Each structure stands twice: as structure tokens, then as C-alpha cells.
Amino acid sequence: MDIFLQQIINGLVQGSIYALVALGYTMVYGIMGLINFAHGEVVMIGTLVTITVAGSLIKAGMPVAVAGFAGLMAAVLVCMALGWALERVAYRPLRNAPRLTPLITAIGMSIVLQNLAMMIWGRNYLTFPALLPKMDFEFAGANFTMIQIIIVLVSAATMGGLLLLVYRTKLGMAMRATAQNPAVASLMGVNINRVIAAAFVIGSALGAVAGVMVGTYYEIAHYQMGFMLGLKAFTAAVLGGIGNLAGAMLGGILLGIIEALGAGYIGDLTGGFLGSHYQDIFAFVVLIVVLMFKPSGLFGEKTGDRA
Amino acid sequence: MNFGRFFRSTVGIGLTAAILLALPFVAATGGQAWVRILDFAILYVFLALGLNIVVGLAGLLDLGYIAFYAVGAYTWALLASPHFGLHWPIWAILPLGAGLACFAGVLLGSPTLKLRGDYLAIVTLGFGEIVRIFLNNLNAPINVTNGPQGITLIDPVSFGAFKFSGTTQIFGFALSGPQKYYFLLVALAILVIIINIRLQNSRIGRAWQAIREDEIAAKAIGINTRNLKLLAFAMGASFGGVAGGIFSAMQGFVSPESFSLLESIMILAMVVLGGMGHIPGVILGAVLLTVLPEVLRYGVGPLQMAMFGKMLVDPESLRMLVFGLALVLVMRFKPAGLWPSPERQRELKETGK
Numbered sequence: 279m280d281i282f283l284q285q286i287i288n289g290l291v292q293g294s295i296y297a298l299v300a301l302g303y304t305m306v307y308g309i310m311g312l313i314n315f316a317h318g319e320v321v322m323i324g325t326l327v328t329i330t331v332a333g334s335l336i337k338a339g340m341p342v343a344v345a346g347f348a349g350l351m352a353a354v355l356v357c358m359a360l361g362w363a364l365e366r367v368a369y370r371p372l373r374n375a376p377r378l379t380p381l382i383t384a385i386g387m388s389i390v391l392q393n394l395a396m397m398i399w400g401r402n403y404l405t406f407p408a409l410l411p412k413m414d415f416e417f418a419g420a421n422f423t424m425i426q427i428i429i430v431l432v433s434a435a436t437m438g439g440l441l442l443l444v445y446r447t448k449l450g451m452a453m454r455a456t457a458q459n460p461a462v463a464s465l466m467g468v469n470i471n472r473v474i475a476a477a478f479v480i481g482s483a484l485g486a487v488a489g490v491m492v493g494t495y496y497e498i499a500h501y502q503m504g505f506m507l508g509l510k511a512f513t514a515a516v517l518g519g520i521g522n523l524a525g526a527m528l529g530g531i532l533l534g535i536i537e538a539l540g541a542g543y544i545g546d547l548t549g550g551f552l553g554s555h556y557q558d559i560f561a562f563v564v565l566i567v568v569l570m571f572k573p574s575g576l577f578g579e580k581t582g583d584r585a
Numbered sequence: 586m587n588f589g590r591f592f593r594s595t596v597g598i599g600l601t602a603a604i605l606l607a608l609p610f611v612a613a614t615g616g617q618a619w620v621r622i623l624d625f626a627i628l629y630v631f632l633a634l635g636l637n638i639v640v641g642l643a644g645l646l647d648l649g650y651i652a653f654y655a656v657g658a659y660t661w662a663l664l665a666s667p668h669f670g671l672h673w674p675i676w677a678i679l680p681l682g683a684g685l686a687c688f689a690g691v692l693l694g695s696p697t698l699k700l701r702g703d704y705l706a707i708v709t710l711g712f713g714e715i716v717r718i719f720l721n722n723l724n725a726p727i728n729v730t731n732g733p734q735g736i737t738l739i740d741p742v743s744f745g746a747f748k749f750s751g752t753t754q755i756f757g758f759a760l761s762g763p764q765k766y767y768f769l770l771v772a773l774a775i776l777v778i779i780i781n782i783r784l785q786n787s788r789i790g791r792a793w794q795a796i797r798e799d800e801i802a803a804k805a806i807g808i809n810t811r812n813l814k815l816l817a818f819a820m821g822a823s824f825g826g827v828a829g830g831i832f833s834a835m836q837g838f839v840s841p842e843s844f845s846l847l848e849s850i851m852i853l854a855m856v857v858l859g860g861m862g863h864i865p866g867v868i869l870g871a872v873l874l875t876v877l878p879e880v881l882r883y884g885v886g887p888l889q890m891a892m893f894g895k896m897l898v899d900p901e902s903l904r905m906l907v908f909g910l911a912l913v914l915v916m917r918f919k920p921a922g923l924w925p926s927p928e929r930q931r932e933l934k935e936t937g938k
Contacts, residue, residue, distance in 0.1 A: 386912030562711030
């Protein structure tokens with residue numbers, strides 16, 4: 279039982295990170311129907327910027343809390359600028375292009391960002407500075423750390439903020455209108471370009487927060503870390519029904535928990551035939567099974583023929 | 586100038602044949618490495634044309650195509666290497682590899698029939714990853730794939746006593762291993778090009794294109810969309826399987842690393858960059874995307890030395906950076922690909938897109 283609880287906690291933490299990244303995918307997809315493959319790279323750059331800024335501030339003798347906050351802010355600002363630039367330079371000119379064209383552009387941008395990061399930060403693993411105090415707690419036989427609690431709380435707060443933004447502000451209304459029908463929204467006076475840019479900027483800011491949390495949690499970072507994280511987060515977004523904000527959050531958390539439980543129990547389930555290194559297939563197996571029965575994800579609306 | 590008619594004319598065929606014949610010998614003057622690159626270019630033409638059936642003709646976005654290539658490659662590797670001590674002949678393995686890949690295609694296709702567009706993309710992507718993860722981990726408790734180390738000492742392609750590895754003398758010509766593979770691959774590529782051309786205007790090909798344009802309308806006019814979508818998956822997959830087998834034999838070594846998601850994406854990029862659904866375009870895309878990174882590999886280092894007198898940035902990452910930028914720029918200025926089909930160009934003009 280304690281293993282069960284332990285894996286639920288681990289999964290919840292991992293899942294909240296997935297959820298934050300998944301929101302970036304789902305916002306962009308919901309509004310313009312594009313899989314922004316470069317989003318994982320944005321997250322990676324967020325982590326690496328934090329390492330540079332917070333690391334050098336700590337070295338300069340600043341208190342850890344201030345340095346950490348400055349690092350987070352720097353990451354958020356850099357990622358927002360990056361998201362804006364991506365949209366403006368790479369995707370906006372392609373808005374009316376054939377459907378697969380922006381996908382290839384996104385892949386191209388992903389390769390570009392990865393290699394830029396490698397040029398700037400090198401090809402070695404970097405240590406993420408310890409920004410949060412290390413404290414352990416025990417609850418019903420399961421251990422968890424201060425870092426884990428903070429990750430869950432920060433993502434919950436960020437996601438709450440996003441929901442407020444989307445459902446309670448004018449910009450949010452414009453976003454929802456654009457997602458439903460861009461042409462009609464623009465006739466109603468919505469500035470489509472601004473809304474799409476905003477979706478990219480907000481998504482990237484969430485990605486930056488997620489990037490800092492990944493760094494804090496795993497304590498290392500690498501220029502290739504964005505790829506698998508992005509892939510999992512995208513899977514989570516599809517699992518929940520892509521384009522649906524609540525779906526992305528729940529999809530992310532669900533995916534995190536399924537993965538953690540899967541990794542914990544796969545050995546027992548298969549009589550030791552498959553070990554925990556099969557962890558990564560769970561995400562995809564669950565995805566395939568869910569989509570077989572609910573072709574538009576758990577919470578997705580029935581999509582029309584967009585292919 | 587009408588390229589299509591040019592290639593069908595006698596002069597055109599003669600000229601193309603002459604160039605194809607001369608190419609490996611011209612490349613060999615720059616070293617066997619370039620012949621090898623040519624081999625890969627043609628192998629990718631083969632793969633891209635296989636994927637073109639799925640993506641270009643039937644409009645099913647497949648991001649896990651490399652899985653079928655992997656099935657073919659591992660079939661060959663397991664049945665013709667010291668790993669299990671088996672050395673089956675090509676007549677047995679290549680069809681078996683194609684068949685297994687075809688089966689994998691149907692296996693992937695059948696649960697995903699209801700899915701559309703991007704949902705299909707992510708499921709195929711997941712399937713590709715599942716296959717790779719299994720290849721990576723099936724070395725325990727029973728060692729099937731030898732895990733991340735991969736399988737070595739794989740038999741080369743051979744017809745009876747004629748082996749494709751090593752140098753042989755034919756009519757006074759010394760043909761190196763890569764050169765022999767080149768001719769084998771060209772022959773296979775021509776075969777797949779013919780199949781593609783014949784398919785495109787056949788009843789099946791037209792049905793696929795109808796599904797691509799509007800699945801509901803296609804169903805309404807009596808097209809069996811389920812069977813045809815499965816057929817597209819199966820057919821594309823079998824081509825992938827054959828290509829995988831040849832890859833395995835040519836390299837003499839396979840490991841799961843060769844079958845990453847990036848490879849699937851690269852093949853898709855070849856199809857889209859060249860001009861989806863248009864055979865000459867796809868061929869162009871495949872050749873460009875194979876040769877460009879290699880040219881950059883040999884080019885960016887010396888170029889930096891010449892311009893700045895020292896290595897400013899790591900040539901390997903600069904090469905990939907330029908490659909990524911090239912993808913972005915081509916899509917920016919040629920959204921329908923470098924060489925789109927005439928019909929598609931017309932469509933884009935008419936709708937003002």
C-alpha cells in the first residue's frame with residue numbers, strides 16, 4: 279500500500295509538470311490547429327536560462343531565494359519573447375499554408391533551438407542550482423519532499439491563474455472566440471494576430487515555469503531534455519482532448535500517475551518479464567487505448583474533419 | 586518546360602539512365618564515403634515514396650513510419666547473423682520482413698481507423714516509440730534484440746555466390762561494395778517509383794485521394810474507406826520493411842538508435858518538403874535532405890576555418906542548425922513543397938492561399 283501511495287505522489291508531481299507543458303500545446307492547438315513541436319524546446323531553454331541567471335547570482339553572493347526568483351523571472355521573460363518570436367517569424371506567414379507545412383516548420387524550429395542551446399550551453403549535463411530547501415516529510419508510509427509539494431502548489435496556482443485569464447478576462451473571451459471561429463471572431467472586432475501571439479506568449483510563460491520546476495526536481499538539465507518532455511506533454515494534451523484546457527491539465531496529471539504506477543507495478547504484473555525501463559511505453563499504450571474508445575480524447579469535443 | 590514529358594521521352598530516359606549509371610563512379614572519386622551517401626539517398630527515396638502512399642495519397646499523417654523500417658531491419662538482422670546462428674537467404678527474409686512490416690501496418694491501422702488528422706499523428710508516433718522501446722529492452726530475460734548494443738556481423742545481400750559486400754570484378758570494372766548496393770537500390774527504387782506511378786491513377790489511388798480530400802464524401806460514393814485505409818498502411822509499411830532489410834544488410838549492424846522518432850520525422854519532412862503526393866517532388870526532397878546534411882558536415886568546418894581562421898562553433902551543431910533553418914525557410918517560401926504537383930499548385934492559386 280505504501281508503494282501505491284508513494285507512486286501516486288510521484289505521479290502527481292510529474293503529472294503537474296506535464297500538465298503545465300501540455301497547456302502550452304493545447305492553447306496553441308485550440309486556437310490555430312497547429313502542433314507546436316518546438317514547445318518542448320522552449321521549456322528546455324527556460325530551464326537553462328534559470329541555471330545561468332540563478333547560478334551566477336548565487337555565485338555573486340545573492341541570497342538563494344532572490345536568485346531563484348530572478349532566475350524564474352528571467353526564464354519566463356526569455357521564453358515569452360521566444361514564443362512571441364516563434365509565432366511572428368515562423369508560424370504567422372504560414373497561417374493559410376497547407377496543413378502539414380507549419381508542422382515541418384515547427385520541427386525545423388525545434389532542431390534550430392536545440393542546436394542553438396547546445397552552442398550556448400554546451401553538450402554536457404548541467405547541474406541545476408538548489409533553489410529550494412531540502413526537507414522530507416512522511417505520510418502514511420510514503421515519503422515526499424518540500425520540492426514536490428511546491429511543484430504541485432505552483433502548478434495548481436499557475437493553472438488556476440490561466441483559467442481565470444481565459445474565462446474571466448476580455449483577452450480570454452477573445453481567445454475562446456478565435457478558437458471557435460477565427461473568421462467570425464475577427465468580424466466581431468477581435469484582433470486575431472494579437473490573440474494568437476498572446477496564446478504563444480502565455481503558453482511559453484507556462485512552459486518556462488514548468489522548465490524551472492523540472493530543473494528543481496531532477497537537479498540536472500541538458501539541451502535535449504525538451505524533446506521527450508514535450509512529447510509526453512503533447513501526449514497528455516491529446517489524452518485529455520487537445521484544445522481543451524481542463525483536458526490538458528487532467529490529461530497531464532493522469533499521465534503522470536499512470537506512468538508512476540506502471541513503473542512501480544509492471545514487474546509484478548508481468549511476472550518479472552518486463553522491467554521498469556518499459557515505463558515510457560505506458561504513456562503511449564494508454565493513449566492508444568483511450569483513443570480507440572474515445573477518438574477525440576477524454577474531454578475533447580467531437581472534432582470535424584480537419585485532416 | 587514540362588519535366589514529366591521530358592522524363593518520358595527516349596532522350597530523357599537515356600540521359601537519366603546515363604546519369605544514374607555514372608553517378609557512383611563520379612562519387613567514388615571523392616571517396617567511398619560519398620558512394621555510401623548516395624546509397625542512403627536512394628534508400629531514403631525508397632522510404633519516402635513508401636510513406637508518400639500513406640501521407641501523400643491517402644492523407645493519413647503517419648509519424649511512426651520508422652517502426653516498419655525497424656521491423657524489416659530487425660527481421661533481416663535476426664535471421665541472417667550469428668546472433669541466433671541463422672543465415673537465411675534473401676528470398677526468404679526480404680518477403681518475410683515485408684510481410685511482418687505489413688502485418689505491423691495493419692496492426693497499427695486497425696485501431697486507428699476512426700481517428701483523424703493530428704490524433705492519428707500522435708498515435709502513430711506513440712506506436713513508433715513503443716517499437717523502439719521494445720527493441721531497446723528485449724535483451725532480458727530472453728535476449729532477442731541484444732538491447733541498445735544492437736546486432737552486429739549481419740550478412741550482406743547475396744544472390745547465390747554473388748555477395749554485395751567487398752569488391753568484385755565485373756567486365757573488367759572493379760565494383761566496390763557500396764557501388765554494388767547502389768545499383769541494387771536504384772533497381773528497387775525504380776520498381777517502387779513504377780508502383781507509385783501506377784497506383785496514383787489506378788482505382789485504388791483515386792479512392793485514396795478521394796479519402797484524403799473528404800472522407801465522408803468518399804464513403805458516400807461507395808468507397809470502402811476502412812479497407813482502403815488499411816491497405817494504405819499495409820502497403821506503405823511493406824515498403825518500409827523492404828527498405829529496412831536492405832539497410833540492415835548494407836550496414837552489417839543495427840541498433841535501436843537508428844529508429845528514433847527523429848528518423849520518422851525526417852522521412853515525413855522529405856515528403857512534405859519535396860511536395861506531398863507528387864513523385865518527382867518526393868524524390869527531390871529525399872535526395873536533398875540526405876545529401877544536404879552530409880555536404881554541410883564536410884562544408885561548415887573548413888568554411889569556418891577559411892572565414893575566421895579558427896573553429897568558432899562546433900561544426901556538428903552548426904550543421905544541424907543550418908539544416909533546421911533550411912526546413913523553416915523552404916516551408917516559408919514554398920509552402921506546398923519545392924516541387925508540388927501541378928494540380929496542387931493550381932488549387933493553392935485558385936483559393937488564394
